[in-house]
Amino acid sequence: MTSERVALDVEGLRMRYGTTDVLHDVTFHARHGEVLALLGPNGAGKTTTIEILEGFRLRSAGRVSVLGVDPAHADERWRARVGVVLQSWRDHGKWRVRELLHHLGTYYSCYATDEVARPWDPDDLVAAVGLTVQADQKVRTLSGGQRRRLDVAVGIVGRPELLFLDEPTTGFDPVARREFHELVHRLAARDSTTILLTTHDLDEAEKLADRIIVLDGGRIVADGTAEELAQRIAGEDEVRWTHAGRSHVRHVRESTRFVHDLFRRHGDAITDLEVRRASLEDTYLSLVRRVEAEGAAR
Numbered sequence: 550m551t552s553e554r555v556a557l558d559v560e561g562l563r564m565r566y567g568t569t570d571v572l573h574d575v576t577f578h579a580r581h582g583e584v585l586a587l588l589g590p591n592g593a594g595k596t597t598t599i600e601i602l603e604g605f606r607l608r609s610a611g612r613v614s615v616l617g618v619d620p621a622h623a624d625e626r627w628r629a630r631v632g633v634v635l636q637s638w639r640d641h642g643k644w645r646v647r648e649l650l651h652h653l654g655t656y657y658s659c660y661a662t663d664e665v666a667r668p669w670d671p672d673d674l675v676a677a678v679g680l681t682v683q684a685d686q687k688v689r690t691l692s693g694g695q696r697r698r699l700d701v702a703v704g705i706v707g708r709p710e711l712l713f714l715d716e717p718t719t720g721f722d723p724v725a726r727r728e729f730h731e732l733v734h735r736l737a738a739r740d741s742t743t744i745l746l747t748t749h750d751l752d753e754a755e756k757l758a759d760r761i762i763v764l765d766g767g768r769i770v771a772d773g774t775a776e777e778l779a780q781r782i783a784g785e786d787e788v789r790w791t792h793a794g795r796s797h798v799r800h801v802r803e804s805t806r807f808v809h810d811l812f813r814r815h816g817d818a819i820t821d822l823e824v825r826r827a828s829l830e831d832t833y834l835s836l837v838r839r840v841e842a843e844g845a846a847r
């Protein structure tokens with residue numbers, strides 16, 4: 550469920566490491582309850598952006614507001630409203646799963662409000678991330694994918710209003726991935742949690758995100774829904790059909806009109822008609838290649 554209220558507001562964000570600019574004028578926003586995927590090649594600036602929004606890294610310039618607060622000057626009360634799942638987290642090996650979540654949850658109880666009961670009940674939380682069977686196991690005995698599920702549980706134990714997920718499903722098996730996607734949908738739809746995630750899995754971005762932002766070389770090169778980006782960037786749909794026993798394939802910009810003309814000309818003689826819109830992967834690859842070609846031409 551998305552609302553008009555802005556949860557994330559980033560304008561003219563710049564980051565410089567030494568003498569190298571790695572973010573140039575990055576501007577975007579997210580409404581409450583929106584799921585945003587940040588995509589881009591290695592080194593594009595995704596983690597740097599997320600770390601600035603989390604308040605872990607100080608920006609060089611620009612305006613950033615996260616839940617109405619500048620993360621560079623945020624306090625504990627703000628931190629309790631924000632959940633973070635980092636790329637890797639390797640502590641607390643001796644703790645048992647439920648015990649650890651119960652313990653971490655106690656830090657959030659003083660931030661409970663009339664609207665948000667904090668923390669998440671440990672039994673409900675282990676069930677939500679699919680760790681009920683492992684609830685009494687020591688953390689160090691979990692498999693890689695189970696550890697990642699626990700990372701997600703740690704990130705949401707305080708029932709955050711805004712959740713940052715940096716490559717959340719690395720190491721998940723297909724069942725865990727599907728369950729995680731359902732959890733993200735539930736958090737956004739039922740609890741109106743705003744979610745910003747980075748991923749290299751384009752299928753995952755397409756399934757989860759209301760909106761997709763592509764960063765390349767520290768600049769935003771695309772921002773929109775998967776369909777909008779496909780229309781704007783990849784542009785062409787693939788139409789396949791059979792006529793008089795022969796298979797045909799054409800790539801066209803306006804597939805609805807093309808199919809209409811096809812039927813007007815050949816009527817019922819057309820069989821096996823299939824229209825395939827550009828996937829996010831097609832769109833992403835054509836966008837990144839275009840940006841690289843422009844960079845090489847400069």
Ligand SMILES: Nc1ncnc2c1ncn2[C@@H]1O[C@H](COP(=O)(O)OP(=O)(O)OP(=O)(O)O)[C@@H](O)[C@H]1O
Nearest residue numbers: 566567571589590591592593594595596597598764
């Ligand atoms: N602490 C640092 N000091 C200097 N340069 C850094 C530092 N952290 C990141 N960089 C550089 O900033 C750029 C952006 O890095 P960042 O980690 O944000 O990219 P990313 O999009 O998250 O990449 P990946 O997909 O590989 O995780 C890279 O060129 C990287 O080398």
